[in-house]
Amino acid sequence: MALTGVLRPGHVALRVLELEPALRHYIDVLGLIETARDDQGRVFLKAWDEHDHHSVVLREADSPGMDYMGFRVDSGHSLERLARDVERSGLATGCEWIAAGEHPRTGARFRFIIPTGHAIELFADKDKLGCLTGDRNPDPWPDDLRGMAPSRFDHCLLYGDDLDGTVRLFRDVLGFALAEEVVAGPDRTMIGAFLTCSNKAHDIAFIRHPEKNKFHHASFTLDNWGEVLKAADIISKKDVSLDIGPTRHGITRGATIYFFDPSGNRNEVFSGGYIHYPDKPTITWTDNELGRAIFYHDRKLNDAFLNVLT
Numbered sequence: 001m002a003l004t005g006v007l008r009p010g011h012v013a014l015r016v017l018e019l020e021p022a023l024r025h026y027i028d029v030l031g032l033i034e035t036a037r038d039d040q041g042r043v044f045l046k047a048w049d050e051h052d053h054h055s056v057v058l059r060e061a062d063s064p065g066m067d068y069m070g071f072r073v074d075s076g077h078s079l080e081r082l083a084r085d086v087e088r089s090g091l092a093t094g095c096e097w098i099a100a101g102e103h104p105r106t107g108a109r110f111r112f113i114i115p116t117g118h119a120i121e122l123f124a125d126k127d128k129l130g131c132l133t134g135d136r137n138p139d140p141w142p143d144d145l146r147g148m149a150p151s152r153f154d155h156c157l158l159y160g161d162d163l164d165g166t167v168r169l170f171r172d173v174l175g176f177a178l179a180e181e182v183v184a185g186p187d188r189t190m191i192g193a194f195l196t197c198s199n200k201a202h203d204i205a206f207i208r209h210p211e212k213n214k215f216h217h218a219s220f221t222l223d224n225w226g227e228v229l230k231a232a233d234i235i236s237k238k239d240v241s242l243d244i245g246p247t248r249h250g251i252t253r254g255a256t257i258y259f260f261d262p263s264g265n266r267n268e269v270f271s272g273g274y275i276h277y278p279d280k281p282t283i284t285w286t287d288n289e290l291g292r293a294i295f296y297h298d299r300k301l302n303d304a305f306l307n308v309l310t
C-alpha cells in the first residue's frame with residue numbers, strides 16, 4: 001500500500017439550528033443518505049459511493065458551524081503513532097481520546113485542537129456499510145439517487161489565526177503535503193494553504209483569519225461539470241440560498257458551486273482538479289492574482305464569499 005498514515009477525510013460534524021430543515025437540505029437537496037440517529041439526537045449520513053458508516057454528522061445547536069473534522073488513518077498502529085506524535089509536537093492542545101462507540105459503529109477517535117483553533121480527529125475503525133452499487137459487478141451509479149447526489153465528502157475549508165502552526169502540524173506531523181499556497185505582501189506571508197494526504201489536490205484547506213475556529217465550507221465530489229450545472233438547477237428548483245457559481249477555481253482547478261444549508265453553513269459541490277503525487281512541487285499563488293486564483297472566470301474577489309463564515 002503506497003498511501004499510508006492519514007488516508008482521507010472521514011467525517012465532518014456540523015451544528016445546525018433546526019434539525020428537520022437541515023435534514024431536508026442534506027438528504028433531499030444535497031442527496032446524502034441517513035444511516036443512524038443516536039440518543040443525543042445526532043443524525044449520521046453518508047454519500048452513495050462511500051463505504052464507511054457515515055461522513056456527515058448533524059446536531060442541533062444555538063449557532064451554526066463545525067464541531068470537528070475527522071480523518072481515517074490506515075491502522076490502529078498508525079493511529080497510536082500519530083496520536084503520540086501530535087501530543088509530542090507541542091503544536092496541538094486539548095488532546096483526548098473519544099471512546100469507541102461514541103460515534104455509532106466507530107472505533108476510538110483521537111481528538112486535538114490545531115493552532116487555528118479547529119478540533120481535528122483521527123480514527124482507524126468505522127464499519128463499512130458498503131456503497132450503493134456494491135462490490136460485485138457494480139453498475140456505475142445506483143438507482144433512486146436524490147438531489148445533487150455527490151459520490152463522497154471531499155474536504156473542508158477552515159479559517160483561523162495561526163496558519164503557520166497548523167500547516168506545520170499537518171505537514172511535519174500528520175504527513176500532508178502542501179499542494180498549493182497563497183502568499184501576500186513583500187514578505188510573501190502565507191495567507192492560504194491547500195493540503196493533501198492523498199492523490200487529490202486538497203483534503204483540507206486553511207485561510208489566515210484573525211479569529212480562531214471558523215468554518216468556510218464542507219465540500220462534496222461530483223463526477224463532472226454537467227453535474228455541477230445540474231446542482232445549479234437543483235439550487236434554483238429547491239429555492240436554496242446560492243452563494244456563488246457555477247464557476248471554476250484557479251486554485252485546485254475545481255469546477256464548483258457554493259450554497260448554504262438552512263442554518264447558514266456553506267456547502268460546495270465540485271468536480272475535477274488534478275492528480276497530486278508526493279514529488280509534485282507546491283503551486284504558489286500571489287495576492288496580485290488572487291481574483292483569478294479564487295474565481296478563474298470573473299477574476300474578481302467576492303467579499304461575501306471570502307468573509308461569510310460560521
Ligand SMILES: [Fe+2]
Nearest residue numbers: 157217219268
Ligand atoms: Fe472547497
